[in-house]
Amino acid sequence: MxxxxxxxxxxxxxxxxLMAMIGAMVGAGNIWRFPYVMGENGGGAFVLAFLVLLFLLxxxxxxxxxxxxxxxxxxxxxxxxxxxxxGGLVGLGVIVLLVNIALMSYYSPLIGWTLxxxxxxxxxxxxATGFEAEPFMETFFANSALMIGLHTVVMGTVAAxxxxxxxxxxxxxxxxxxxxxxxxxxxxxxxxxxxxxxxEGIAFTFGVQWGYLFEGSTWIAALGQALFxxxxxxxxxxxxxxxxREYDDVPLGGGIFTAIGESSIGILAALAIFPVVxxxxxxxxxxxGLAFVSLVQVFPEIPLGGLVAVLFFVGFFLATxxxxxxxxxxxxxxxxxxxxxxxxxxxxxxxxxxxxxxIPSAYSADILDYLDFVFGNWGLPLATLAIIGVIGWVxxxxxxxxxxxxxxxxxxVGKWWDPVIKYVIPAVMIFIMAYFAWEDFGSPxxxxxxLVIVLFPIIGYGVMSVLEGRGGGPDAADVTGGDD
Amino acid sequence: xxxxxEVIGMLVFTLAAFWGxxxxxxxxxxRQEGRKVEILEQQDRMDTYSPEALAELREWIQANPDDPLxxxxxxxxxxxxxxxxxxxxxxxxxxxxxIDRLERV
Numbered sequence: 239m240x241x242x243x244x245x246x247x248x249x250x251x252x253x254x255x256l257m258a259m260i261g262a263m264v265g266a267g268n269i270w271r272f273p274y275v276m277g278e279n280g281g282g283a284f285v286l287a288f289l290v291l292l293f294l295l296x297x298x299x300x301x302x303x304x305x306x307x308x309x310x311x312x313x314x315x316x317x318x319x320x321x322x323x324x325g326g327l328v329g330l331g332v333i334v335l336l337v338n339i340a341l342m343s344y345y346s347p348l349i350g351w352t353l354x355x356x357x358x359x360x361x362x363x364x365x366a367t368g369f370e371a372e373p374f375m376e377t378f379f380a381n382s383a384l385m386i387g388l389h390t391v392v393m394g395t396v397a398a399x400x401x402x403x404x405x406x407x408x409x410x411x412x413x414x415x416x417x418x419x420x421x422x423x424x425x426x427x428x429x430x431x432x433x434x435x436x437x438e439g440i441a442f443t444f445g446v447q448w449g450y451l452f453e454g455s456t457w458i459a460a461l462g463q464a465l466f467x468x469x470x471x472x473x474x475x476x477x478x479x480x481x482x483r484e485y486d487d488v489p490l491g492g493g494i495f496t497a498i499g500e501s502s503i504g505i506l507a508a509l510a511i512f513p514v515v516x517x518x519x520x521x522x523x524x525x526x527g528l529a530f531v532s533l534v535q536v537f538p539e540i541p542l543g544g545l546v547a548v549l550f551f552v553g554f555f556l557a558t559x560x561x562x563x564x565x566x567x568x569x570x571x572x573x574x575x576x577x578x579x580x581x582x583x584x585x586x587x588x589x590x591x592x593x594x595x596x597i598p599s600a601y602s603a604d605i606l607d608y609l610d611f612v613f614g615n616w617g618l619p620l621a622t623l624a625i626i627g628v629i630g631w632v633x634x635x636x637x638x639x640x641x642x643x644x645x646x647x648x649x650x651v652g653k654w655w656d657p658v659i660k661y662v663i664p665a666v667m668i669f670i671m672a673y674f675a676w677e678d679f680g681s682p683x684x685x686x687x688x689l690v691i692v693l694f695p696i697i698g699y700g701v702m703s704v705l706e707g708r709g710g711g712p713d714a715a716d717v718t719g720g721d722d
Numbered sequence: 723x724x725x726x727x728e729v730i731g732m733l734v735f736t737l738a739a740f741w742g743x744x745x746x747x748x749x750x751x752x753r754q755e756g757r758k759v760e761i762l763e764q765q766d767r768m769d770t771y772s773p774e775a776l777a778e779l780r781e782w783i784q785a786n787p788d789d790p791l792x793x794x795x796x797x798x799x800x801x802x803x804x805x806x807x808x809x810x811x812x813x814x815x816x817x818x819x820x821i822d823r824l825e826r827v
Contacts, residue, residue, distance in 0.1 A: 252755040256748065282732035289739055437723045444733045445726075485758050485768070487751060495747040502740040637791050640782050641798060644775035646813075648754050 261412035261560030272504035274524035280450025304492030307479030313572030329698030350388030389600035422553030430513035439512030471622025490648030616687030635659035
């Protein structure tokens, strides 16, 4: 039976909360996607579009999500119940939970990739004589047993951190890992910028092609980056916000700092990566091709390349691992509250389930890519729609702003915020889902996405109708976080 | 390759807009946290709303007397006034005149 749940945990320090937000939001996308997307979409023109969308959508959205967690002091399902009352509609929280579990099931094998390359960077494999990047990556991706093994190590390590609780586990990890990532990228930037030919990388990334500002594709790319990179509406900000202390601010730290800070790491990654890539004359790329081929080819060519590889891959691993820990915490927090199991039992159960569900993605990178596309384009926007929709249309943005956002706040948030939450963000989410359905009409990915959009709400509604109807739910299990 | 003024300008703008703003918000929120801790070491509570935010909350309470959350709003509003009246150090920029004019709702 569960051990006693006596008091809900809180972040030990303000810095811990801020680093948890950044650690959760900065992931693979900031490192291997953002720099290339920026360079390919007009450089400076993309930056302007991205900045506008960050302030229009991500900053207000994150404020709302953190505020809901702060107001209810509960995980996703509990927060939805507080707003909607008992009943099947609480199943909207189940959608968020299911999407998070699905997301982590294919993100964990990806963390395994970064772990593998981090270990090899420490062994100076990439600068060894006769090393070839492409065959190395192909051999690695073809080794399913190794992939599953790495996925197992990752989920085991995530569980170990979460077992320690919010303060001693999550907070202690992020307060060191996030600054370490920034320092690693900063050192790599200095190394890159001092190489002959580095200016071409700067020109690729920061050159301004104003014409791109008038192209729809630039705004779609900026929109995707602004929403998916900041993790808006995935339940992460809600969960992290639910552990805030009595006098903590929401809008300055949870909104502005989180959105701009995590994007700043993408900018730093661009400065760290492309000067080095261009200095050596390697073609720029995105995704695994950039991190595991282009960059790996670069390291032997530059002075101190072995050490630069260590900085990059250890930093890359920290970025993905901290995201994995906080994404998993979303389910752990909610299920600890919603069931009679202890945090320890919940951590083991959730991590075990994610491990099991992640085996197909670890076995085959194609399955991982498929799930990434399906959940990236439909699952995650659906979760965002659930959270922001409930805030905008049930709780009401004005109430939330007056009662929570502006209480103990570091900045004052005015009335402009209300229509953004109520109309703009939900409309953008519906647009994204429709846009990608149109773009990929009839494809297996689109069919998978439609199944998620239809089945997840039905499952959520059905499960909560049964559970809430039975009068189930937490008795004394209103407490989570582990260590206080 | 020599970088053009436009590229350098965009680089500087991007660094200022992202790293400048991120650093500003981090420093500001950490300083505010330090001030809150300092205040709470001397007294057991403190003001929770700025003058502008409290005025807006009061207006909303008066305009929505039947709202299901109005009791919670009243409690938060009055709690802030009590803290302002009963403590010496304030977090927000309240003048004595402003505090004297405040009324519970």
